[in-house]
Amino acid sequence: MSAPRTAPTEAEVSAVVARHLHREGPLLPILHDLQHEFGFIPETGFQTIAHELNITRAEVYGVVSFYPDFRTEPHGRHVLKICRAEACQSVGARALEEAALARLGLDRPGTTANGAVTVEPVYCLGLCACGPAALLDDKPLAHLDETRLTRLLAEAGA
Amino acid sequence: MSTHLNPPMKIYVPLDTAARALGADDVADAIRAAAKAAGLEIELIRNGSRGMIWLEPLVEVDRGDGRQAYGNVTPGQADALLNGTLESLGPVEKIPFFARQTRLTFARCGLIDPVSLADYEAHGGLAGLRRALALKPEEIVDEMKLSGLRGRGGAGFPTGIKWDTVRLAPAPQKYIVCNADEGDSGTFADRMIMEGDPFSLIEGMVIAGLATGATRGYIYVRSEYPDAIRILEQAIRIANQNRVLGSGILGSGHAFELEVRMGAGAYVCGEETSLLNSLEGKRGTVRAKPPLPALEGLFSKPTVVNNVISLASVPVIFERGAEHYASFGVGRSRGTVTLQIAGNVKHGGLFETAFGMTLGEAVNEIGGGTRSGRPVRAVQVGGPLGAYMPVSRFDTPLGYEEFDKAGGLVGHAGLVVFDETVDMLKMARFAMEFCAVESCGKCTPCRIGSTRGVETIDRIAAGEAEAIPLLTDLCETMKDGSLCALGGFTPFPVMSALTHFPEDFPGAAKPFKEAAE
Ligand SMILES: Cc1cc2nc3c(=O)[nH]c(=O)nc-3n(C[C@H](O)[C@H](O)[C@H](O)COP(=O)(O)O)c2cc1C
Ligand code: SF4
Ligand code: FES
Numbered sequence: 001m002s003a004p005r006t007a008p009t010e011a012e013v014s015a016v017v018a019r020h021l022h023r024e025g026p027l028l029p030i031l032h033d034l035q036h037e038f039g040f041i042p043e044t045g046f047q048t049i050a051h052e053l054n055i056t057r058a059e060v061y062g063v064v065s066f067y068p069d070f071r072t073e074p075h076g077r078h079v080l081k082i083c084r085a086e087a088c089q090s091v092g093a094r095a096l097e098e099a100a101l102a103r104l105g106l107d108r109p110g111t112t113a114n115g116a117v118t119v120e121p122v123y124c125l126g127l128c129a130c131g132p133a134a135l136l137d138d139k140p141l142a143h144l145d146e147t148r149l150t151r152l153l154a155e156a157g158a
Numbered sequence: 159m160s161t162h163l164n165p166p167m168k169i170y171v172p173l174d175t176a177a178r179a180l181g182a183d184d185v186a187d188a189i190r191a192a193a194k195a196a197g198l199e200i201e202l203i204r205n206g207s208r209g210m211i212w213l214e215p216l217v218e219v220d221r222g223d224g225r226q227a228y229g230n231v232t233p234g235q236a237d238a239l240l241n242g243t244l245e246s247l248g249p250v251e252k253i254p255f256f257a258r259q260t261r262l263t264f265a266r267c268g269l270i271d272p273v274s275l276a277d278y279e280a281h282g283g284l285a286g287l288r289r290a291l292a293l294k295p296e297e298i299v300d301e302m303k304l305s306g307l308r309g310r311g312g313a314g315f316p317t318g319i320k321w322d323t324v325r326l327a328p329a330p331q332k333y334i335v336c337n338a339d340e341g342d343s344g345t346f347a348d349r350m351i352m353e354g355d356p357f358s359l360i361e362g363m364v365i366a367g368l369a370t371g372a373t374r375g376y377i378y379v380r381s382e383y384p385d386a387i388r389i390l391e392q393a394i395r396i397a398n399q400n401r402v403l404g405s406g407i408l409g410s411g412h413a414f415e416l417e418v419r420m421g422a423g424a425y426v427c428g429e430e431t432s433l434l435n436s437l438e439g440k441r442g443t444v445r446a447k448p449p450l451p452a453l454e455g456l457f458s459k460p461t462v463v464n465n466v467i468s469l470a471s472v473p474v475i476f477e478r479g480a481e482h483y484a485s486f487g488v489g490r491s492r493g494t495v496t497l498q499i500a501g502n503v504k505h506g507g508l509f510e511t512a513f514g515m516t517l518g519e520a521v522n523e524i525g526g527g528t529r530s531g532r533p534v535r536a537v538q539v540g541g542p543l544g545a546y547m548p549v550s551r552f553d554t555p556l557g558y559e560e561f562d563k564a565g566g567l568v569g570h571a572g573l574v575v576f577d578e579t580v581d582m583l584k585m586a587r588f589a590m591e592f593c594a595v596e597s598c599g600k601c602t603p604c605r606i607g608s609t610r611g612v613e614t615i616d617r618i619a620a621g622e623a624e625a626i627p628l629l630t631d632l633c634e635t636m637k638d639g640s641l642c643a644l645g646g647f648t649p650f651p652v653m654s655a656l657t658h659f660p661e662d663f664p665g666a667a668k669p670f671k672e673a674a675e
Binding site: 053129 | 175176179180211212214342343344346348349382383417420422423424425437439440441442457498500501502503506507529542572575576577580588592595
């Protein structure tokens, strides 16, 4: 994950919005694009988005806060999502998540003190026949166990 | 045996996310490198998955005598694979798990290069669309009604009737929306078809457009499926270039524009009205019905919302005829069900079969029992809102009415297997917790009740048997007072756990009477 971690300027936000203005219902594509380019969606950008789409700032806030994917703060250099849903639970995913959190010195999902890794919960990755499943940045992982996860976390600098 | 022309050996390495998660990319790289080092000309194709996930990466090699399968291939086996010394599982379509299936919707998945339109056409693709183009909209709808296809997204509503409502609604703009939010644990059929045979979904949506007069479509894909999104976008570009999409479909006067939209991590956005709000750029809260989306859907226009598998089953219905499709199945469940066998199971994967197979057959004979080797204790069918079925209900045939009668639901046909180490109180607690996390917040029984549910189950766990009737009452309230099935069906997993596995709930010594209905 090497997305820039500084907030976009007003002009940069406007440029992203402009790319989507021709679309029907452009707000989600805009938010996804902003997050993809800048790593997060700063609240300072809400006013620009609201103005360009002719909606209120509160509406933008409402949408950003509704969806778990959108964040208003940068996350760690790597993101680990361990599946919590039933199929993965049936093969030990919860214990795996607990072990990962313990290793990272976290008592719940969040970012490690050194900023290397953010752990986020996820409910199903569509890898339910080969769990425990996880996503490390863009890489899907299946049949995951503690040994391999520990190695991957070490490689990620945690 | 190789012919005297010596065409290059064809090697298929799945690009399916499950195969990738099990190392398929490294295997493909190793095969390319080994072939180069050996000066061997090969054609490497990234196909979809055949659905035998426990064998992934499942590599197929065609030396001119059919496709031979190699299971769980590692990069280190690349040389042996190329020089023929690696032990093969035999012809891929003779593997019992595969041979026992009736593949209609998934006929091409794993067989073809997912983004080759020529490959698609060579295997029956576009034949359905050509036939539909020669029919009047009402004839297309009649064919759908005759097929008996019911929505595969969960509710099982007859697809032909939904299309007819949209067809008859007068409006300057109508929409076809594909629900590819696939949030249910234990399900991956939508993902597999989008990655392995995206043109079948596109073709199905175009036919839906012809039937209803809709000229615009959206596929709403969950963000957890980046590969599916990328492959769909590629397939849509190719379809546009070849006039399968766009104006003048296959040279006709019909038009259909299609676009992929990405969700943003909310489970409730799989509920169709919440999905429509999300597409409109709003919070994904559920809308009250009526009005039906078929009459006032996306941007208040008449809209078909259908699941991926529902739509991807349309081409084969038109290719082979509705009667052929309807000739499979049991009772009012016609055609095939795309079972996703998941969780703690030995042979996990996608198994397409006529409705009517029993749950026990699917889990024990097809799935081979648990991966851990311990006895099966429970199977959750139909996702996080589906009931936990005990082994004593394994004789239930997979069919909508049949499951309903047994206190369960087929839903999107995910089967999640648990062995005897499962703590059913914990699973009931999880169901409430999941509901609390994912609630859209619109109704109190769902928003607040689910959190109360977690607390109540914690009290039961702590030995307060008096809390058990409270849990039962709470489930009743949620069932009666919720706008959508998130709050309304969460009682299914909770009550089925309590009813069938009372020994996991301190103080609930003897089985409760059926309450999870
Ligand atoms: C909480 C909730 C989540 C749902 N998730 C999905 C989903 O991920 N995919 C889906 O196709 N249907 C889902 N549904 C069902 C849809 O509301 C709708 O019935 C379906 O998309 C209609 O398509 P079909 O008739 O082809 O099944 C969900 C329903 C609820 C209440
Ligand atoms: S039941 Fe829950 S998810 Fe469904 S509308 Fe009510 S609050 Fe929203
Ligand atoms: S339940 Fe974990 S990937 Fe589906």
